[in-house]
Amino acid sequence: ELKVEQNPLFLSMQEGKNYTIYCNYSTTSDRLYWYRQDPGKSLESLFVLLSNGAVKQEGRLMASLDTKARLSTLHITAAVHDLSATYFCAVGRGSQGNLIFGKGTKLSVKP
Amino acid sequence: DVKVTQSSRYLVKRTGEKVFLECVQDMDHENMFWYRQDPGLGLRLIYFSYDVKMKEKGDIPEGYSVSREKKERFSLILESASTNQTSMYLCASRWGQETQYFGPGTRLLVL
Numbered sequence: 001e002l003k004v005e006q007n008p009l010f011l012s013m014q015e016g017k018n019y020t021i022y023c024n025y026s027t028t029s030d031r032l033y034w035y036r037q038d039p040g041k042s043l044e045s046l047f048v049l050l051s052n053g054a055v056k057q058e059g060r061l062m063a064s065l066d067t068k069a070r071l072s073t074l075h076i077t078a079a080v081h082d083l084s085a086t087y088f089c090a091v092g093r094g095s096q097g098n099l100i101f102g103k104g105t106k107l108s109v110k111p
Numbered sequence: 112d113v114k115v116t117q118s119s120r121y122l123v124k125r126t127g128e129k130v131f132l133e134c135v136q137d138m139d140h141e142n143m144f145w146y147r148q149d150p151g152l153g154l155r156l157i158y159f160s161y162d163v164k165m166k167e168k169g170d171i172p173e174g175y176s177v178s179r180e181k182k183e184r185f186s187l188i189l190e191s192a193s194t195n196q197t198s199m200y201l202c203a204s205r206w207g208q209e210t211q212y213f214g215p216g217t218r219l220l221v222l
Contacts, residue, residue: 033210042201043154045210088154096161097208098144098169103153 031092134202
């Protein structure tokens with residue numbers, strides 16, 4: 001059974017600091033997705049990582065995938081308040097590719 | 112841009128009522144999904160569909176059914192609503208193994 005674990009589940013950061021969110025998954029998969037959810041809103045797609053060693057960057061966020069370690073990271077550089085949100089990773093399961101989501105990391109960036 | 116719309120943002124229903132949640136996407140996506148999102152439990156897949164008139168159970172289908180009569184529309188039905196179905200319901204669609212696009216969500220309260 002595929003399980004997806006994120007840590008930390010809660011993260012309080014100061015503006016300007018760097019931090020990393022980790023996403024571990026339990027069985028082989030070559031597709032990993034990152035989403036952002038603002039309070040009371042739906043999920044917005046951030047990154048799709050489709051191969052080992054894939055790295056994608058958008059602004060202050062950078063995501064990477066290590067399929068051998070079954071690990072993806074979401075690195076936040078010089079955090080700003082606008083990045084406050086809940087971040088989810090999701091892993092494709094089986095041939096149909098349904099997604100299994102982690103429980104999310106609630107990020108709060110304080111001035 | 113992909114647009115996924117849901118028929119209601121907020122719904123209040125009584126126990127035992129039949130509830131219909133509708134989802135429409137405008138990008139000719141073959142795959143559509145219904146999730147529920149609960150605090151501490153993340154997103155859980157209820158049902159999904161890969162084609163018109165086709166449906167597959169997800170991880171928590173009990174108490175729910177779905178209908179997909181047209182490619183763009185995927186309906187979630189609660190045959191007899193119960194209080195434990197109070198939740199945020201999210202619809203999503205995608206093409207192939209690409210990222211999922213989510214609707215705005217329906218917050219359902221069952222009294």
